[in-house]
Amino acid sequence: MIDVRSRAFEHLHYFADTLGERPAGSPANHQAEAYVRESFQSNGLAIEEVRVPFPDWSLNSAQLIHAGRSLALSANPFSPACDVTAPTVAVSTLPELEAANITGKIALLYGELSSRPIFPINFMPVRLDRDIAINKLLIEKAPAAVLAVNLHPTRHIDVIEDEDFPLSSATIPVAEGNYLLQHVGETVHLRIDAESRDSHVTTLIGRTAGNPERRIVVSAHFDTKFNTPGAQDNGTGMAVLLTLAEMLAGRDLPIGLDFVAWSDEEFGAHSDTAYVERYRDQFPQMMCCINMDGIGPRAENTTLTMLAQSEAFEQQMHDITTDYPAVVWVDPWYASNHYTYFANGVPALVLGSLTMDRTHQPDDTADWISEAKLDEVTRLVLDIIMAIQDQSTDWTRA
Ligand SMILES: [Zn+2]
Incomplete structure (x- = not known):
């Protein structure tokens, strides 16, 4: 036995x-x-x-800087590498995202838009209209990158984790979101050094x-x-x-x-x-x-x-x-x-x-x-x- x-x-x-x-x-x-x-x-x-x-995705390093200040962040799983310097545009709801001009800028998702994970584009078990719309609008509008504020005070949550999502993206703790929302429209520098190999x-x-x-x-x-x-x-x-x-x-x-x-x-x-x-x-x-x-x-x-x-x-x-x-x-x-x-x-x-x-x-x-x-x-x-x-x-x- x-x-x-x-x-x-x-x-x-x-x-x-x-x-x-x-x-x-x-x-x-x-x-x-x-x-x-x-x-x-x-x-x-x-x-x-x-x-x-x-894909076999791995992260080497990630960095987010505003006015010489280094902010905590977590590159989202499967994020393509990027090295961008651009102003932020903050959006908290689907209507705000629809109206916003974020092309070439850094979209800062907060409030309702980042309050829970956005299901992957091709995730068949769960198809939420909200998530489909967020993914579609982001991809169409082509921001240089996406930052999402994790509203949970202690638990780490990647708001986006989608191997089919083509934009560079990272999740930031709520304290950093609180800081960046006081500086909306100002330039930040986001660098994600990541690799994705066929696997x-x-x-x-x-x-x-x-x-x-x-x-x-x-x-x-x-x-x-x-x-x-x-x-x-x-x-x-x-x-x-x-x-x-x-x-x-x-x-x-x-x-x-x-x-x-x-x-x-x-x-x-x-x-x-x-x-x-x-x-x-x-x-x-x-x-x-x-x-x-x-x-x-x-x-x-x-x-x-x-x-x-x-x-x-x-x-x-x-x-x-x-x-x-x-x-x-x-x-x-x-x-x-x-x-x-x-x-x-x-x-x-x-x-x-x-x-x-x-x-x-x-x-x-x-x-x-x-x-x-x-x-x-x-x-x-x-x-x-x-x-x-x-x-x-x-x-x-x-
Ligand atoms: Zn499990």
């Missing part, structure tokens, strides 16, 4: 400590991919791959030899945002996925299992689109997807939600979770990799945590993660698989 706790933690330490940040397309992302492939292979799973192009992301599917006509998908993603070791998001989900693969690969089950390790959940969901194209015919054979994202913080609870499920399936999951009194049911949330399944009619069961407050931050470290919480999720997923292994694909579906 595998010592689940220590095994899962070994995997977590590899992702969060040995590799650290592993954004899509980066060398560390490819190392994580190699680690998953080796783990799948050593357990005798048949491996399939979905590979798509994705790729590979999502790995490890399959057991069980019945392919009825299969359960267990999924998690191994990539991170930039500047975070990604322990909770999502080293933990991957640690449990690999542990489950080790425990289940050799078992003689009446169903097939697909362990899906996603490589680019954090940016753009390019692999999801390619996965849907490749496996469209197999969605009817999938009984459900069990997705893990953001599990494990010691001071929180494991959360569970379901999408596109039948009443009978949901009832059975409620019955199972009575054995897990620390697990909390929550409302469905529409992000992460389970989107790809329920949007294609496959019931999804999602395991996460009460908050995602530390995710995407530099202190998303393994220190906050409890072995007992990973053990809890591991046992819960095993119980779920055992409970539904004799059911049909119709039984799980809404």
